[in-house]
Amino acid sequence: MASSEVDSKYAWVIVLAVFWNNAHHWGILSSYGVFLAYFTSHSTFPDSRTLDYAFIGGLSASMALFISPVVTLLHRRVGLKATMALGVLLETAAFLGASWSRHIWQLYLSQGVCFGWGLGLQYLSTTYLIPQWFNRNRSLAAGIATGGSGTGGLIYSLATHALLDRFGLGWSYRILAICQFVVNCVCLLVIRDRKPTADPPSTSRRPLLNLNFRLLTRYEMWLYLGWSFFSVMGFMVIWFSLATYGRSVGLSSSQGSIVTAVMNVGQMFGRPAVGFMSDAVGRINIAAFATFVSGLLCLLLWTFARTYAALICFALFAGIFFGTFWTVVGPLGAEVVGLDDLQSGLTIMWLICSVPATFGEAIGLELRTSGRHEFLHTQLFTGFMYVGASLFLLLLRGWKIAQLRKQQQQQQSQFTEMASTGDKYRYLVAAKPKV
DSSP: OOGGGTTSHHHHHHHHHHHHHHHTTHHHHHTHHHHHHHHHHSOOSTTOOHHHHHHHHHHHHHHHHHTHHHHHHHHHHHOHHHHHHHHHHHHHHHHHHHHTOOSHHHHIIIIIIIHHHHHHHHHHHHHTHHHHHOSTTHHHHHHHHHHHHHHHHHHHHHHHHHHHHHHHHHHHHHHHHHHHHHHHHHHHHHOOOSSOOSOOGGGTTSOSOOOOGGGGGOHHHHHHHHHHHHHHHHHHHHHHHHHHHHHHTTOOHHHHHHHHHHHHHHHHHHHHHHHHHHHHHOHHHHHHHHHHHHHHHHHHTGGGOOSHHHHHHHHHHHHHHTTHHHHHHHHHHHHHHOSTTHHHHHHHHHHHHHHHHHHHHHHHHHTOOSSSOTTHHHHHHHHHHHHHHHHHHHHHHHHHHHHHHHHHHHHHHHHHHHHHHTOHHHHHHHHSOOO
16 A cells, blocks of 8 residues: 555544444443343343353453454454454354353353454454554544444443343344444445555465564563553453442442443543543653553542442543553554564553453452442552552653663764764754654
8 A cells, every 4th residue: 555545534534434343342342331230130140140240241351352363363364354354243143142142151152252252353453553554643543443432332331221121131132233243344344454464375384473472571561561451450340340339339220321321421532532642742641641540530539439420420530541541552552662563562462461351350349348338449459450550651651761862862972973074964864853
């Protein structure tokens, strides 16, 4: 593709398609908090526990991250569109399978494993697109695209509650299957890679997974991984727990679904705002600020939110900040490891983050206690996860400043040498800013 396509009008069409694609996998998964509240208040599956439902929601997210090497392999073998098409089919099959599930292990396989695979094949396929299509406004474009998760979460948090009330569990799943299939197929027609990813026949003997594991020897990579790990751990607890927490403080199921919807409204506006500010102020700066604020909100606001109005307030502000990870993870990864190693860096990071994605919500629910402050330990745990994640970014910021100073010193020494030799042309070329 021509380089002129970078930052072009079609690049923004790609953003719009990724936006609605995110709305119909991450956005639908955002409504799982409504399903979780429904499952815990109904005897839907025999011999099931609350912990089972928490693991199913976590399994959906962790499977999406765990199959990142498979996504990389499929990109190389069959290309972007075929990989995403397989994801759409698996997501459809997952909802249809869940609609006919009669035992908890069937729900594990359908809404847990199968949906997670479908989500991963779609989401991880589009993670690499935005950095390819943008030089300027890269973080803003990523913020708008990931904002689709909040939009879909808003739509489906309210819709899922209404569907469960009117049609019951089985037909709610079937309607979700139809909606996501239609919209994601339309998005698939629009989305395309700026450069081909499928290998030509002559390169069929290349390694199946060409991952650069030497990235793990770099200090800054471990800081990036630490921030990712703790951010995902905290994110999973808030994401799935708010509706259940609402029930624990006396809210109705309808009010719980509205709280989840308000949280997604915060994501819908917060993620593009974080992306815009990242381009203006710096990706590490904004990510560190938003991550730290997320921790403070959990420690200072969520712990005292025991009324409907207070919980709505927390949900809105938390939605603005707590999903920062998904907005800046790609652009920040490019800043840490470079565009050439971005796919390897993200694949390694997704594999590691599959652990907190699996166990985050289960840990949060297990930390509950009896008594008036049932979720206090859960809230403190979540807050400290975000505070810990922000510390990793603070260290990463120090590394970045040291790198920039080192580059400036090298350039200054080059300028001094060129100026002393009177090579004016080379001096001007070297002094040109590097983007």
